[in-house]
Amino acid sequence: MVHFEKQSMARILTGIQSTGRPHLGNLLGAIIPAIKLSKDKANQSLFFIADLHSLTQIKDSKLRIENTNATAAAWIACGMDTTQQILYRQSRIPQVCELTWYLNCFTPYPMLANAHSFKEKSHKLSDVNAGLFIYPVLMTADIILYDADIVPVGKDQKQHLEMARDIASSFNNQFGDTFVLPEARIDQNVMTIPGTDGQKMSKSYGNTLDIFMDEKPLRKTVMSIVTDSKPMEAPKDPDSCNVFAIYRLLASEDGIVDMRNNYLDGNYGYGHAKQALFELILSKFEKERVLFQDLMLNPKEINRQLEQGEQRATEIAQTVLDRVRIKLGFI
Numbered sequence: 001m002v003h004f005e006k007q008s009m010a011r012i013l014t015g016i017q018s019t020g021r022p023h024l025g026n027l028l029g030a031i032i033p034a035i036k037l038s039k040d041k042a043n044q045s046l047f048f049i050a051d052l053h054s055l056t057q058i059k060d061s062k063l064r065i066e067n068t069n070a071t072a073a074a075w076i077a078c079g080m081d082t083t084q085q086i087l088y089r090q091s092r093i094p095q096v097c098e099l100t101w102y103l104n105c106f107t108p109y110p111m112l113a114n115a116h117s118f119k120e121k122s123h124k125l126s127d128v129n130a131g132l133f134i135y136p137v138l139m140t141a142d143i144i145l146y147d148a149d150i151v152p153v154g155k156d157q158k159q160h161l162e163m164a165r166d167i168a169s170s171f172n173n174q175f176g177d178t179f180v181l182p183e184a185r186i187d188q189n190v191m192t193i194p195g196t197d198g199q200k201m202s203k204s205y206g207n208t209l210d211i212f213m214d215e216k217p218l219r220k221t222v223m224s225i226v227t228d229s230k231p232m233e234a235p236k237d238p239d240s241c242n243v244f245a246i247y248r249l250l251a252s253e254d255g256i257v258d259m260r261n262n263y264l265d266g267n268y269g270y271g272h273a274k275q276a277l278f279e280l281i282l283s284k285f286e287k288e289r290v291l292f293q294d295l296m297l298n299p300k301e302i303n304r305q306l307e308q309g310e311q312r313a314t315e316i317a318q319t320v321l322d323r324v325r326i327k328l329g330f331i
């Protein structure tokens with residue numbers, strides 16, 4: 001039985017770090033599916049920019065702010081309606097830091113030591129700080145501070161969501177129902193989007209396609225996608241090619257069949273395929289690219305839309321935090 005008043009709509013929540021500019025993997029894997037879900041009137045959506053998480057890696061404030069604005073602009077350009085849904089910067093709702101501390105005291109050390117993403121990052125990064133270590137606790141707080149029911153994320157975030165449920169249910173077991181247990185929504189159709197080098201596209205691997213870039217650098221990035229060195233005339237295998245792997249995520253059924261046949265027939269070079277991909281990105285994201293550029297020239301407008309969301313996010317966060325303080329004897 002739930003001992004607190006729960007809102008009737010399903011609450012959808014997800015966040016994206018501002019460690020770089022959003023890329024095609026973020027768009028197809030997170031932003032676009034989450035916006036689609038938010039159009040359902042039965043849902044209430046909260047989307048945030050995880051700038052406190054970014055601080056684990058980015059210490060340059062100017063750069064972090066630029067990335068934060070670019071991430072907000074990407075959400076808005078991709079169709080998020082900030083008058084209906086709540087878009088906010090994680091750092092502007094400091095209640096999340098207080099909740100993180102409480103949750104830290106309920107999180108077993110070995111759970112964090114076993115986190116895949118910490119293990120991976122601690123091998124890769126030179127700055128292995130305590131913030132990185134408690135990342136899953138802050139992420140748990142991000143979610144349960146807003147009574148989120150559904151959290152759309154990519155496959156790589158599955159373990160973090162399991163930890164969030166574990167931490168929340170261990171608190172509930174000790175103190176009675178306090179938190180909603182969140183469910184991960186992992187869209188099996190959205191596979192891991194490959195980057196320009198064929199590995200998972202990620203800001204931290206420097207292999208991203210930033211579809212909001214100006215045409216010239218965008219074309220240069222597309223042309224840099226790694227392929228084998230088969231000559232133009234030779235037939236090619238579409239299924240082992242990075243260019244085709246990205247093209248098929250964006251193209252129509254007919255477009256995919258055409259490019260597949262071009263590969264198999266030969267006399268079709270990787271340069272041709274890359275040019276087709278470049279043109280497809282421009283046409284597919286034409287509207288989003290214009291909106292994004294306009295917003296980036298107008299940071300005041302981005303800020304206005306964010307502040308609107310932050311007011312509403314604060315109200316929800318404070319209600320949940322008060323519930324926790326009462327349970328813990330801090331009120």
Ligand code: ADP
Nearest residue numbers: 017025026029030153154192193200201202203
């Ligand atoms: P990055 O790896 O570039 O730092 P984030 O960790 O900020 O990306 O990811 C933000 C969201 O975008 C997450 O839900 C994540 O699962 C999704 N995402 C990131 N990269 C990809 C990808 N290559 N394919 C599919 N989804 C992705």
Ligand code: TRP
Nearest residue numbers: 013014015016017050139142151
């Ligand atoms: N860890 C997520 C990522 O790297 C970003 C994130 C932070 C998040 N807090 C969240 C995602 C809460 C969903 C819910 O992709």
